[in-house]
Every structure is written in C-alpha cells, then in structure tokens.
Amino acid sequence: MVKMNKPFISLCPEITRAHALTLMDWLEDERVTRYLSDSDDVSRTIEQAIERTRAPILTHLFNRDGRFFMAFDRHDTPVGFVRLIKTGANCEMVLAIGNRGEWGRNLGARTIREGMKLAFLDMRAKTLVAKIHPDNTRSLNAFLRSGFQLESETPALKSFAMTAGRYLQLLREGALGDSTGIYITEIDKARLESLIVLEEGPAVVELEHELERALVVTPQQVARNVVTMNSRALLRLDDEEIEVALVYPEDANASAGKHSVCSDIGAAILGYQEGDVIDWRVADRTRRIEIRKVLYQPEAAGDFHL
Template identity: 80%
Template sequence: MAIAMKGFHPLLQPNVVKMNKPFISLCPEITRAHALTLMDWLKDEEITCYLSDSRHVSRFIEQVIGRVQLPILTHLFNQGGRFFMAYDRHDAPVGFVRLVKTGPDCEIVLVIGDRDNWGRKLGASTIREGMKLAFLDMRAEKLIAKIHPDNVRSLNTFRRCGFLPESDTPTLKSFSMTSGQYLRLLRENAMGDSTDIYITEIDKARLRNLIEIEQGPAVVELEHEIERAIVVKPQQVVRNVVTMNSRALVHLDDEEMEVALVYPQDADDRAGKLSVCSDVGAAILGYQEGDAIDWRVAGRTRRIGIEKVLYQPEAAGDFHL
C-alpha cells in the first residue's frame, strides 16, 4: 500500500535568514523506530489538519508495525514514491519528505513533525534538500508543491525558496519550480548557502564529465557544490582553496587528518587519498582555510574544518594536474 499524502504542515517557518540556515539532511532508510515516531507525529491534529489523508497514513503505519517484523521498512515506505526522514545537525529526526515522480514532474510533500522544532526555520532547509534530490538525483524537470490555501506559513516558505504560483483553486494552491530555475538560483547564490566555494574552470569541466558516469548520494552532493561554486581561472584561484589534487589538513569533528582530494581512479583511503565522490571528498572541494561545515558522513552528521591547505597544484604552477 502506498502512502499518498497531499498538503503541508501549517507551521513551516517563513522567515529564512541566509546566514543562519539550519542544517538538514534527508536519509532514505526507514526503520521501525522511525515508523513509531511518524505515528506519534500524525496523532497531533495541528500537524495533520492540512494532510488530506492522514488517517489513511496512520492506519498504514500501524498495519506495517503490526504485521511486518522487520527492522528496516524502507521498501514499504517507498511504494509509489521516495520517502525520506529529515534529520537536524544532532542526528535527531525532525520531519519527513516524500517525493512522487510522474513523468518529468515531481511532487514534494513534507512535514516538520515535533512541536518543539516549530519556529527553528527547519522548513525552508528541508525544502531545499528535497529540491536537491528531485532535480539532481531524480532528474525531475519540474517540482510541484500543492498547498491548502489556509496554510499561510507553508505558502510563504515555498515562495521564499523560489517557487512560483502555477494554479489556484478554493481548496488548493499549486506552486512549482523548474530545473532551469533551480540551477539559476544555485548559480546566483540565492539558495541560502552561507559560505562561498570556488572551483577552477578545468576542475569543473572534468568533474561534470565524472558526474555523468558516477552514482550515489555523495555524487548528488558533489553536483550541487559544482553548480553553486564560483568559477575562476586556474591562474586566479586563491592558494588557500581546496582544488582537485590538493593536500589539506582537515578536522573531522575532533580528529585531525591529512588528506589529498583526488579523482576516483586515484583514491586510496589508507594513504589519505580521498575520492571527490566520497562523503568527505565532496564536502571539502572549494572550501578555504578556516571554513567549517556540517556534512553527512557515513550515516551521521560530522563537523568538517579546513585547517590548512598544504599543497595546491595551481599555487605550485602544476596546471597539468
């Protein structure tokens, strides 16, 4: 049985402050514990009042928990669409996203589930993560949000994320964004990313070719970073930026490590040569000394800091690398 929900949580925070964008990650694995959490969320009438079939959803989850004795329930939740739990930077579940693709179009449904999380500006960050998956992973041409007219906070949040009105009825407002609009917003740095990153023209061309043949969650993140990066000539990149084939001293939470950022064919984890298609590799591309970011690494959120760029090909005049 598929979960088919239309509508949005009424208390998505509308005021998005770019420099204070909360960290959200979307994770595809759904466990029994997640299902129990979802059931608790859907018992709250303030959460379900704009979800057209919340009773059906609650009943489905109860049946799954009662009849299916499996620790992982991902395949059941992905019937008819793709379901993701939304986590904050402390790896606590704060909501969910469902993406349903029909032809070239994709519909997004989301809920911020716990009242304690309302007002933390999680809604816009969750929408942006859903956009990333819809456009860069599922390759949708258009992303659609269908919202109840009384759901003012959700209406405002989707507008602030760049969605445009598409249709309007007394019972439903439809907003949409195209793939082209999304990429333009990324390149204009209008998606709430607080830290600029830099990439050389040569690295961007090579990495675009790489993305066409590589797959996986880190590759989606890598494409997102490439599209939003400020592109510079190799001779003009600042010497403290992590470019391809750079070596850098980084911190992964409290662990210090020396790494080289390389292409997949040159990767060797034991020698500290990290593929740009790995979690940490995709994370550090384009950042400078002193930058620190939250990033999902091996299933949990880590704090990655760039302490020092030890070697950069461009700074050394090694433009052939």
C-alpha cells in the same frame, strides 16, 4: 572566514522501525496533520507496515508510491519527513516538520531545499510541484521563500511549481540560502562534469549541487588557500584532526588518506578554503568539518598538469 549552512537538515532514505514509530507519534498530533491531505493514508500504511513485519528496516514499505525520506537536524535527531512522488517528468513534494518543538526555526525552508536537490539532481524531475492548503501560512511562506511560484489556486488548494531551469538559475545566483563563495577552477569543473555522468550515489548528488553553485575561476586566479582537485588539506572532523588528499575516483585510497571527490568527505571539502566550517553527512551521521590548512595545492605549486 567561517561559513555554515544554518539551520542544517539532511534527508535520509533509510527508514527504521524506530523512525516509523516516531512518524506515528507525529501523525497522531492534529496540529501536524491538519494540512496533510494524505495523513490518514500515511498513518494507516505505517501502522500496517509495523504490524506486518518484525524487520528493523522498513524502507521498501515507504517507497511504494514514491520516495520517502526522514529529515534530520545537525544532531541526527528526526524532525520531519519528505515524500517525493514522480509522475512522468514531474515530481510532487509533500513534507512536514513533525517535531513541533522545532517550528519557527526555518527548518521547513531548509527541508524544501534538500528536497529540491534530490528531485532535480537525483530524480531528474523537469518540474517540482507542491500543493498547499491556503490556510497553511507557514508552508506557503517556506515554499515562496524557496523560490516556488504560484501556478494555480482554488479555495481549497494552492499549487506552486519550480522548474529545473529556475532551480539551477537560483542555485547559481546563490539565492537558495546556501553559503556562497566556494571556488572551482575551469579545468576541475570540466573534468568533474564528465565524471558525474558516470558515477552515482548520494555523494555524487551533493557533488553536482556544489559544482552548480560554485564560482568558476581560472587555475591562475584561484586563491592558494582553496581546496582544489589533488590538494592536500588538514581537516578537523568533529574533534579529530586528519590529513586528506582530494583525488579522482581512480586514485582513491581512503586508508592512505586519499579521498575520492565522489565520497562524502571529498564532495564536502571541494572548493572550500582555510577557516571554513561546514556540517555534512558523512557515513550516515552528521559531522562538523573545518578546513584547518591547505598543505598543498597544485595551482599554487604551478602543477597545472594535475
């Protein structure tokens, strides 16, 4: 069975000069900025950043009041941005789909879900807040569809909130629009939960997200065609076929095809089964990964000690 997240959005923290110029274009469009309370400030900040430095990478200038991410589609084209502003245990999300040609494709809801992943699993926010103009129906609907609840409202502003507990509950119930049906054994899950406490990086955030939403089964129950830890699988990576082994970080050797579960490819394939196709960010670009065949699975082989 083929499972894919549609539409696909990835959030990237690196902001180049070219990205900044794209943002400037978006912020000059009144229909994009109409409901952005801080659009004038953002626009001025970007303008000053571009004027002040000739550097090709401007990330540090965008992260002064929070964390800033460009939103990219499946083709690595920038379509919007997200700001996450942490105050104490809470975090506020501000986002816009700047490319008006992409409006109506549900990219806003997808971008919100990627923002939630970062706010809760990376920044460890207890509550995520979104403040939205009452006339901004597109944004209101996107946050409601993503599980946010109305907390307070005035004639000028509706305040929505999502708690970390509710987020994890919705994730486990498969209510956040992710493709369901990835499987992990009880033993693998216990080991990986211990591991992610010690590791960090974007792939580890993705790994924790996958662990939270996976269906947990006993080693004896897991289907033979599922990629479990220490499995070997034949993948199609875009147009290239590669054979990989999914291993723990201490056994990793990418040049020998042994990919750590904390790497982009490793986190991507855990729990999927033969025939599944996923879009995933690998080494700063989006790749299409198909699980062609599980060549070896410890559980199927009776190697439960691995």
